[in-house]
Amino acid sequence: MRKADIITALFLLVTGLTMIFVIIPVQTYPGEEYGVPPATMPTAAMGIVTAMAGILLVQRLLDRRKTEKDTPSPMRRLQWLHIAGFTALLFAGLAAIKFLHFIPGGILILAVLMFITGQRKPLNIILVSVPTPFLVYAALWYGLKIPLP
């Protein structure tokens, strides 16, 4: 955890400084004399993040205890693969809804997700993935008049 904290703090420190000195000035209009200029809030918020990341970094660097054995790193190879895989899958699902529309896209997403999470019985996959988007669509469109793609 100590190593993970150091890497996270470094990442936040660099991101915070980049935001404060590069991105926020470019992405905000110059302020007026009256009231708070537009850049104040994001700069203050990023200032808190950067300062706290600096404190966290110093704390962890000064902390010479080898805590790695007690608390293993929360992000190992498997976790990176897990989150990367699911993120890709979710964005693919988003594309499926966009191009195939809600019901066919929904059926596809549900079927793939069920398979990936370990459901191997085709009947179960069909029984859940097919009616669910229809039911959600019907409930939202006919019940609450909410339009879906």
Added chain:
Amino acid sequence: MEVILAGFLDTFSLTNILFIFLGIAMGVFVGAVPGLNGPMAIALAVPMTYYMSPLAAIAFLIGINKGGTYGGSIAAILLNTPGTPEAAATCYDGHPLAKQGKGEKALKMALYASVFGDTFSDFILILVAAPIAVVALKMGPPEILSVIIFALTIIAGLEAKQLVKGLIGAGLGIFFASIGMDPNTATPRLTFGLWELENGISLMALGIGTLALSEVLVQLEAKGDAQDKIFELDKTQKKENRRISLREFRGVLRTLTRSSLIGSAMGALPGLGAVIASFLGYGAAKRASKDPDSFGKGNIEGVAAAEAANNAVIGSNLIPLFTLGIPGNVASAMLIGAFIIHGVTPGPLMFEEHGRLVYGIYGGMLVGNVLNLLIGAIGLRIFVRVLSIPRNIIYPVIIFICLTGAYIADNSLFAVGVMIGFAVLGYFMKKLEFSFVTFIIGFVLGPMFEMSLQQTLIMSRNNIFIIFQRPIALVFIAFTAVFVWRVVRRSGKTARGSIKQRNGRGLS
């Protein structure tokens, strides 16, 4: 008086009662599944409330919270795995009771205690909120600013394992809240040329991503689909092992009242949530008991203490929201989204501008308690069945609902993309022990913070030190300073303790 009566009467329309019923049933269902919880369900349900009346929408969402908090006890008792974090203390005595064949008795006590704590805290809200709102109306921008600083610091210090990580969460939340139009100059800010960002980031997309989807992503990491051993309800057991007699209920009445008081007090303070309340309630009951050794081995009083305390947080949690517009926890933060959807700004003015709605909500909460009791008692065996639904069915369906919810919140696929982005951020925050609670509350309070800061600076001609010249603001700033000092001192002591321990080990 007319407004109060009209508000309470509004609750009794068939539609409102139906939505409260649905909310509670949905809450118990979600709460019963380990890994899912009330705030997550509220985040998912808020977009569905767009087309409901304000009263039906808020009562529906509060119903989810009530049901979800009670639902957590089902898995805690029968699985020894708390369905929601606040049910962790219920495991201590609930599960041993289930092992002894008294699962149904424990579940019934959890239900009665939940409804008792809930009702107690609702009455406290009803009695206390309006008078506090009158005082709150006299507060100006510097006072509001100091209250926000105080609330954010307390939440950061108590929610996160470390104050530093809590404050990083709050800072990130405020930063994301600043994306969109600048309120003073009406110019786009940090939108990167994307018109979809000009209205800011949708609270619903952020809430669904960080609360619901990220949690499912974390839960899906658990290997396989191994279901834990469920202690089924045994119909062949004697009546006394399945029921709570009036005598038994009277026996725990003192515990219920004590826990409800603890829970209500914890709920009224920002950051001190149901988890702390349930452990404090349990601890207090154990200390006060004539037989403290029986706690942890299947004492029904332990279940009553934990459940009354965690449910007593629900009503009182709305005190800071209704009186100051400040959410005390994530569920209240999500409720703010629902209020805003319906054109209501939570805060002291709500009593003046939407008095009838406020009293309608109070009525809805009380009706909700009766319905919770009925649904819990009648549907007990059905909700127990929820525990046996395979994860590879329930989680994909929730992911699909997350995608749908984010879409209907903003009517755009862009919001779905934003929601996925925040799910990934929430996943990392959970893994790296950063507080996503302070993140969400920071996001909700960000615009209010900016507005108060703007007004304070304008009224004081850019003199921020005005907050040290106003008595109420000064009190809150002093509280904040004392709190930070105590947290820093406590962490220093903990660090010194570990160094001493290490040196001791090294010498031996």
